[in-house]
Amino acid sequence: MSDLLYKTEFGKYYIGKCEENLKHLKLKQKVQLILTSPPFPLNNKKRYGNLVGEDYLKWFTSLAPLFSSLLTPNGSIVIEVGNAWERNRPVQSLLHLKSLMNFVENKDAGLRLCQEFVCYNPSRLPSPAQWVTVQRIRVTDSFTHIWWMSNSDYPKADNRKALRPYSQSMKDLIRNGKYNAGKRPSEHNINEKSFLKDNGGSISHNVFELEMVDEKRELRPPHSMFSIANTRSTDFYTRTCSDRGIVPHPARMPLELASFFISFLTDAGDIVLDPFAGSNTTGFCAEKLKRKWISIEVDGDYGIQSLIRFEEPILKAQIRKGAVCK
Ligand SMILES: C[S@@+](CC[C@H](N)C(=O)[O-])C[C@H]1O[C@@H](n2cnc3c(N)ncnc32)[C@H](O)[C@@H]1O
Secondary structure, three states: OOEEEEEOOOEEEEEOOHHHHHHHOOOOOOEEEEEEOOOOOOOOOOOOOOOOHHHHHHHHHHHHHHHHHHEEEEEEEEEEEOOOEOOOOOOEOOHHHHHHHHHHHOOOOOOEEEEEEEEEOOOOOOOOHHHHHHOOOOOOOOEEEEEEEEOOOOOOOOHHHHOEOOOHHHHHHHHHOOOOOEEOOOOOEEOOOOOOOOOOOEOOOOEEEOOOOOOOOOOOOOOOOOOOOOOHHHOHHHHHHHHOOOOOOOOOOOHHHHHHHHHHHOOOOOEEEEOOOOOOHHHHHHHHOOOEEEEEEOOHHHHHHHHHHHHOOOOOOOOEEOOOOO
8 A cells, every 4th residue: 555645637646665565566666767866875864764874875776676667668867966074073974886786786676877966056055064064174065967868779759858948059059050070179070060950959968057057158948948047945845935934845856857757758748757745846846747657755754845835826726635735
């Protein structure tokens, strides 16, 4: 039995440990994309009681065969993890990297790393505070790692579904139809017509920059990313939490990431799973993009709080509450 908290037109949100829930949900070979940010392998325990050190490593690695068995033959797993630091030391932990390595190399899972992405967030608060703002001996930790894995070398993926807007110079080029053709120092031979076709945008990069650092520089997030124009503190969920005096989930995945990967790696109707759903960023983006979604979260309060996302007027989601909804 699984505890359904609520369902919408496209998805269902369950409460409980994902390891337990996934035994009952009958998802073997049905999931096109597992998109998640697991509890971070911090060396200090957080509210949601994550494991630490070697225990975390063992637990996280043991999830690889389970997650892999849920994928369709061309499905993907995308995992976001931040950096971790050694307790009371200005030394970075290797735990998150070991966890990702052991996960992808777990022999019972048959996974491979399709591509690594980096998510750079210039508005991250300076941390770890002791080393960055007090002693001033380290700099702000401002990016997360995103590993895209699959049990196939050719998972379903189409970068044309996640294009970036063209730069102004590229737009001018396409308009003027003139290009400086010839050999480049990199040895690439650029044909006269190479770059003159309008493909609707340019190919996305594997570094996401969430906010503008330099006003003079153009920020060109992929068209498929939600909310990039707004700062994270003004999105509907965060604003509504603040209006109601609710502390928002402390480790939310950026909406931009979720919307990018769902657009890039799935089609409407595919199933997207987030086994560590928290505020349900994944389910919300999947709903907007008309993908089926399943979210699982151990902490019921985060589940209740995630309902706020579906109150967003533009979404007009029909929520039906399940048996465990207070
Ligand atoms: C990094 S947060 C995910 C945040 C989420 N991506 C969002 O955008 O809000 C990790 C979440 O995993 C939950 N969690 C920890 N262990 C779990 C487990 N065994 N099964 C399900 N959820 C778990 C935590 O309560 C926490 O909300």
